[in-house]
Amino acid sequence: MxxxxxxxxxxxxxxxxxxxxxxxxxxxxxxxxxxxxxGVFVPSTPLALKIARVLGVPVEEVFSLEEEEG
Amino acid sequence: MTRFILDALGFGLLAGLVGGGLAYYGLDAKAYMPFIVGGLAVMSMWFSDRFYRPKSLPAPPDAKRMHWHYLGLALAGTGMFAALVLLQRHESLPLFLLLLASMGLGLWLAARQNALRILYKQNPALFDERAQANQRRAEKWAFGATLEVAVILGWLDHEQIVALSGAFVGFGAAYAGVMAGLLMQAWLEWRDAR
Known part of the structure; x- marks a missing residue:
């Protein structure tokens, strides 16, 4: 997960x-x-990309996935 | 707003004609009048909402307070439903006034909802993907509530546990659906505003 x-x-x-x-x-x-x-709302891919572009960083630096046990 | 009132009056007149027609043919129009008036009031709201474009728009809404708008709509709907159901059984002036007040509040909020929808088109940030996701979730919730209430009321009537009319089951299911949608949307907007 x-x-x-x-x-x-x-x-x-x-x-x-x-x-x-x-x-x-x-x-x-x-x-x-x-x-x-x-963390209440998960943005769509276009919104995530727009946010990263405005902040001037790659999107993976703003949003990343963390593996959870179980 | 004037247009909404005129529409409501027009549909009210139509209700009078329908009631008069029923009475002319010997049917008990009085028993059906609250439902005829209520149904036509809802139709007038829909008609105005669908076809009317207001000339002036309200100030852009504060996104943090949108839950009050949906709670107001829920309150108007509750007042109207309660008055419609009770008026059929007991004729009383306070109930009639409650019906009028809730219809007035509903009409005003429907007019505002229409203006807000136009504002959203002009400024998409006011109805962005988060607000749209909330609306979709509320609609899903409303659909479930409608189905469940229809099944429960229908079953109670079918098994003769409670004597309900088919109209009550229909109105009850519709009311539950509208309330569930409005209250869910109000709650989601309030939660996001915290």
Missing amino acids: SRLVCHLKEHRARAGLTQAALAEAVGVSRKTINTVEN
Whole structure:
């Protein structure tokens, strides 16, 4: 079983962007960025790629898979 | 909003004609009136929502407060359903006023929902993939609730455990579906806003 690990908060802080600024740049609501950061909502592939592009990092650095036992 | 009220009045007039026609042919129109009026009010909401494009739009909604909008719709639906069911059994002014108030609230919220839908088209970020996923989940939940309530009420009536009319089973299932969808969407939006 794999689990999605999200490093969006760290990368966003490093890029000096607020949730609202990132949301506007990728065309979603701030609420959506918040839920992605908290692991409540798993973004689609296009949204994940847009976020990575705005942050200037490869998508695997923002989102990665972690193997879970069982 | 004016258009919605005019539509509701138009459909109300139609309800009067239908009721009058039933009474003319010797049928007990009074017993069916609440359902006729309620059904036509829902039709007027759908008609306006489908064909009317408002000239002015409200300010962009605060995404963090969308759950109140869905809870309001649920409240209006509950008031209307309760008044419709009870009015059929007991004629009373408070029940009639409850029906009118819930229909008024429902009409206002339906008008707002229509305007919001246009805002979403103009600004897709307001109805992004998270909000769409919430809506899909709520619709799935609503479908399940409708089916389950229809099966339970139908079974109770079929086995003569509780004497229910076919109309009540139908209205009950429809009401349960609408409520389940609205409340689920309200809850998902509230959860995301925390």
